[in-house]
Amino acid sequence: MSLVAKYLKPEVVRQIRRLDLRAKFIVRGFFQGLHRSPFHGFSVEFSEHRKYTPGDDPKDIDWIVYAKTDKYYVKKFEAETNITGYLTLDLSRSMGYTYRQEVTKWDYAVSLAAALCYLMIQQQDPVGLFTFDEKVRASLRPKSKRTQLGDVLAILARSQPTGRTDVAACLTQIAGMLRHASLVMVFSDLLGQPEPILQALYRLRHRGHDVIVFHILDEAEVRFPFDGLVELEEPETGQLVEVDASDFRHAYLEELQQFQNTFRRECAQAKIDYVPLDTSMPFDRALSEYLINRSQRS
Amino acid sequence: MTFLNVSLLGGMALIAVPILLHLLLRRRPRRVEFPAIQFVRQRQLPQKRRLRIRHWLLLALRVAVIGLLSLAMARPSVIFSGDWALTEEPVAAALIFDTSVRMEYRHENRTRLEAAKELALWLLAELPQQSDIAVLSSRSGPVAFEVDRASARQRIGRLESSADSLPLPTVISRALELLQQNEKRIREIYIFTDLARVAWPTSALAQLASQLQNSVGLSVYLVDVGVPEPKDFALSGLQLPRQILSSRGTLVVQTQLEGIGIGGPCTVQLELLEVDPSTGRRSWQKREEKLCQVQAGQAQQVVFRLRGLSAGLHQGQVRIVGGDALPANDVRYFTFEVKTPWQLLLVAPDSSHLVPGFVSEALAPREYRLTGQARYDCRLIRQEELSGVDLSQYAAVILLDPKPLEELLWQKLAGYVADGHGLAICLGRNAQPMDSFLTPAAQSLLPGPLQMQVRRPDFDTYLAPSDRQHPILAEFRRLAGTVPWDDFPVLCYWQLGELAKGVNVIVSYSDGRPALLERPVGKGRVLTLTTPLTDDTNQEPWNLLPVGDAWPYLILVNELAAYLVGAAEHQLNYTVGQTVVLKLPFSGGRRSYVVTAPDGTTFTAQTEGPSNQLLLSPPTLPGNYRVQAGGSPDSGFSINLGPEQTRLERLRPEELNQLLEANNVRLARNRQEINRHVSLGRVGQELFPLLIALVACLWGAELLVANRFYKD
Numbered sequence A: 001m002s003l004v005a006k007y008l009k010p011e012v013v014r015q016i017r018r019l020d021l022r023a024k025f026i027v028r029g030f031f032q033g034l035h036r037s038p039f040h041g042f043s044v045e046f047s048e049h050r051k052y053t054p055g056d057d058p059k060d061i062d063w064i065v066y067a068k069t070d071k072y073y074v075k076k077f078e079a080e081t082n083i084t085g086y087l088t089l090d091l092s093r094s095m096g097y098t099y100r101q102e103v104t105k106w107d108y109a110v111s112l113a114a115a116l117c118y119l120m121i122q123q124q125d126p127v128g129l130f131t132f133d134e135k136v137r138a139s140l141r142p143k144s145k146r147t148q149l150g151d152v153l154a155i156l157a158r159s160q161p162t163g164r165t166d167v168a169a170c171l172t173q174i175a176g177m178l179r180h181a182s183l184v185m186v187f188s189d190l191l192g193q194p195e196p197i198l199q200a201l202y203r204l205r206h207r208g209h210d211v212i213v214f215h216i217l218d219e220a221e222v223r224f225p226f227d228g229l230v231e232l233e234e235p236e237t238g239q240l241v242e243v244d245a246s247d248f249r250h251a252y253l254e255e256l257q258q259f260q261n262t263f264r265r266e267c268a269q270a271k272i273d274y275v276p277l278d279t280s281m282p283f284d285r286a287l288s289e290y291l292i293n294r295s296q297r298s
Numbered sequence B: 001m002t003f004l005n006v007s008l009l010g011g012m013a014l015i016a017v018p019i020l021l022h023l024l025l026r027r028r029p030r031r032v033e034f035p036a037i038q039f040v041r042q043r044q045l046p047q048k049r050r051l052r053i054r055h056w057l058l059l060a061l062r063v064a065v066i067g068l069l070s071l072a073m074a075r076p077s078v079i080f081s082g083d084w085a086l087t088e089e090p091v092a093a094a095l096i097f098d099t100s101v102r103m104e105y106r107h108e109n110r111t112r113l114e115a116a117k118e119l120a121l122w123l124l125a126e127l128p129q130q131s132d133i134a135v136l137s138s139r140s141g142p143v144a145f146e147v148d149r150a151s152a153r154q155r156i157g158r159l160e161s162s163a164d165s166l167p168l169p170t171v172i173s174r175a176l177e178l179l180q181q182n183e184k185r186i187r188e189i190y191i192f193t194d195l196a197r198v199a200w201p202t203s204a205l206a207q208l209a210s211q212l213q214n215s216v217g218l219s220v221y222l223v224d225v226g227v228p229e230p231k232d233f234a235l236s237g238l239q240l241p242r243q244i245l246s247s248r249g250t251l252v253v254q255t256q257l258e259g260i261g262i263g264g265p266c267t268v269q270l271e272l273l274e275v276d277p278s279t280g281r282r283s284w285q286k287r288e289e290k291l292c293q294v295q296a297g298q299a300q301q302v303v304f305r306l307r308g309l310s311a312g313l314h315q316g317q318v319r320i321v322g323g324d325a326l327p328a329n330d331v332r333y334f335t336f337e338v339k340t341p342w343q344l345l346l347v348a349p350d351s352s353h354l355v356p357g358f359v360s361e362a363l364a365p366r367e368y369r370l371t372g373q374a375r376y377d378c379r380l381i382r383q384e385e386l387s388g389v390d391l392s393q394y395a396a397v398i399l400l401d402p403k404p405l406e407e408l409l410w411q412k413l414a415g416y417v418a419d420g421h422g423l424a425i426c427l428g429r430n431a432q433p434m435d436s437f438l439t440p441a442a443q444s445l446l447p448g449p450l451q452m453q454v455r456r457p458d459f460d461t462y463l464a465p466s467d468r469q470h471p472i473l474a475e476f477r478r479l480a481g482t483v484p485w486d487d488f489p490v491l492c493y494w495q496l497g498e499l500a501k502g503v504n505v506i507v508s509y510s511d512g513r514p515a516l517l518e519r520p521v522g523k524g525r526v527l528t529l530t531t532p533l534t535d536d537t538n539q540e541p542w543n544l545l546p547v548g549d550a551w552p553y554l555i556l557v558n559e560l561a562a563y564l565v566g567a568a569e570h571q572l573n574y575t576v577g578q579t580v581v582l583k584l585p586f587s588g589g590r591r592s593y594v595v596t597a598p599d600g601t602t603f604t605a606q607t608e609g610p611s612n613q614l615l616l617s618p619p620t621l622p623g624n625y626r627v628q629a630g631g632s633p634d635s636g637f638s639i640n641l642g643p644e645q646t647r648l649e650r651l652r653p654e655e656l657n658q659l660l661e662a663n664n665v666r667l668a669r670n671r672q673e674i675n676r677h678v679s680l681g682r683v684g685q686e687l688f689p690l691l692i693a694l695v696a697c698l699w700g701a702e703l704l705v706a707n708r709f710y711k712d
Helices: A003-007 A010-014 A019-034 A063-069 A105-122 A146-158 A167-177 A194-206 A219-223 A245-269 A284-297 B006-023 B038-073 B112-126 B149-157 B168-180 B202-213 B357-363 B366-371 B383-388 B407-418 B471-479 B551-565 B653-660 B671-683 B688-709
Strands: A046-051 A073-077 A085-090 A127-132 A136-143 A183-188 A210-217 A229-233 A240-244 A273-278 B030-033 B076-078 B091-097 B132-137 B186-193 B218-224 B232-239 B244-246 B251-260 B264-275 B282-294 B299-306 B312-320 B331-339 B342-348 B376-382 B396-400 B422-426 B450-455 B492-496 B504-508 B514-521 B524-529 B573-575 B580-583 B592-596 B602-608 B613-616 B623-628 B635-640 B665-668
Touching (some): A063 A073, A105 A146, A105 A183, A105 A210, A127 A146, A127 A167, A167 A194, A194 A245, A210 A219, A210 A245, A240 B038, A273 A284, B006 B038, B038 B688, B112 B186, B112 B671, B132 B149, B168 B202, B202 B653, B218 B671, B232 B312, B251 B312, B251 B331, B312 B623, B312 B635, B331 B573, B342 B551, B357 B551, B407 B524, B524 B551, B653 B665
Parallel strands (some): A085 A127, A085 A183, A183 A210, B091 B132, B091 B186, B186 B218, B218 B665, B244 B331, B342 B376, B396 B422, B422 B524, B573 B635
Antiparallel strands (some): A229 A240, B264 B312, B312 B331, B331 B635, B450 B492, B602 B613, B623 B635
């Protein structure tokens, strides 16, 4: 296994406690893996100059203009102004679930969201944040400042997945809160009835937003690794179901496949990116999804 | 079904444990937090039903394991013989002993009967108290339960081998009848046998097995006291071609020496009982001895020939010198009578007739006459001379192709025959006119009226004896159908009308008409041949009997003469079981005789009927018997064991299996086997091993299902 592939594994990333470092780690690892220029494939065409302000990268200073005017100006690129991203994270208790006691779905979602946030801010895209369970719990206006990453990560670090959730209602609420066409990135396990959630996603799409749904499930939820007689407990409702896991695995996987196929089919029709993930998968897949969407937008 | 430890059935109560555990303390499945439960709920219902079934299956397996374990510990058993029973319950037992002479076979210094008695006495002590016990032997006799155990013991002690043993299936049937009258629930038959084939006729085995199997509550134990591979020399039989012979004749004694499982040299000796002139006592005198080399499993014929015997009754024995395991088949007894040569009167039609010489030459060949060996003294006379002859000095008269006889002559002949003599009439071309043979005097001797001469010129008619049981045909019986009668055709014969009462057809022609007939007259007999024995073959012969290699003619003439003089049918040697019929020379009503058996015991017997025959019920003791009456010469007879009575050949495995097919019949050879089988018969077949195997299987299944249910 290459070093890059190792870095992108969630269990390695989890060892890095600080979310900002974690985000940087993920993004750098991803780009190293690409072996390409970090901006390759993006629209970086020059559009205008603006005055240099502290915090801008000195390498963006246009020295020719400085020679002519004796003032500092930095180059501004076309694409940088077009994408406003919203990280929308599910705070339900089920997101805090992990079978192997390593990476919870929430950890995975936070790491992924932080990485995307870092990536967008690096590209000077404004990034906003929503967290929700039964209603929207936290929101952050989109900014492209470097300080925005710290703000986002601070909120995420404070948040803990507890209680019940209502994904559909919250997404509907969020759709009402967004004024401009944006990129809405949903991080959720989508556990619940698929129809209302799909309706909420349609609504977002209808309002002109681009939507990426990161459907995050635990490794155990994808593989159903149990054997023998087990009693399954739903963490949000406390509901119990007794099954013979050995016999039941096949049926369960079929049912899950059917659920994911429903989302995949419906999202494709609505031009929503549906990215099924589980906590054992590397982050590059999630990042790729984002970047592909970004390039299409630009 | 019975239980050895009924109390352990209480362990069945433990069945409640898994039921309680199942209902109250059922092991909870492992609880696992799992958010994606919505995918489980969709499919959970059908599996829930399966799970419930599995739970009940698991419970059933556990209950079955405990139940069967408890059942196995109680040691159940199935009774084959019917109702359930306890080991010490009184039984009705019949102890059957094969007491045939074979059981005298000595092995390891014990006869088979002694071995059987020893086992039986032990068994008697082992039988439960208050049991009803019957002791039966293969001798015929009354069958009943003994009064008590002591009398049964005495009865067993008194058992002896006997020559007149019944087949064992017959004895078993009698035992069954006896046991069926008994009210005991457990009925047992113990058969002490050497498993010899002769004691168990194969034809009766299947029926016997079925009969035993259908008897409810009956167990049959075959106690084998035989020797698997017996070793014995045996004289399997004894033949005397002539039991009455002339003093000029030769006594021929034939026997077969068999080596049963043993071979090698063996000496066979012929002895005669002769009176010691000095003491007047009879004792065995060795007359001849032969050293034979016999191979194991094979038989060798031993022939003794004795000449120069004095007139009178002689008794003797042939025996194997030296002892062996079974003495009963080492000796064979015989009785024969020597008489002075018989006087025969041959009556020819006229002097020119040369052919009658055929008959006298056949009866007393010239060579025999010259050497003094001829059995008969034949006198040939013309028919005209017959009226002047004193017939009483002749043992028999043969009329060769007679011409018509005068009425007085017929009467003379009738009186002669009625006195106990023999007359043969060989009808031929001279029997004309027919009317002269139809007179009452002639018809009193002839078997029927002469009707006509039947001509058979096509050479397709010949003598065709069908039933060879008549003494005249005894020699032909031994030749068993190899006689070429069709080489000696009969071209012409007299056809008779309705046969007189009492006439017996001895030989017929191939066309079915009678050829040789017998008519008893008074104490004597008349033989009539419807074709001549002395026809001239140069003048349109009536038959070709004396032509060519005419050995059948020689035998026929000799046997005919022997029958006429009473030497053919006189039987002095019998086998055990045969009724003895002795024709005694005395006449004149009822007379008592003293019969001395071989063991020295005597009993009296009386003659029956006008023929002065002594009838004796079948004697059981082999040996030579003497029959005496005051002032009369001794008579006697011999009794031998039948060859099959001492055959030691055992039942083949397949035949034994046929007997053991009945599931209540068991074979035992010693005390241990008897104990085991009797225990099996009374207590039944233990189911413990079967149940334990079943428990192991169910336990395995339970582990399998439980592991699958509660896999961690």
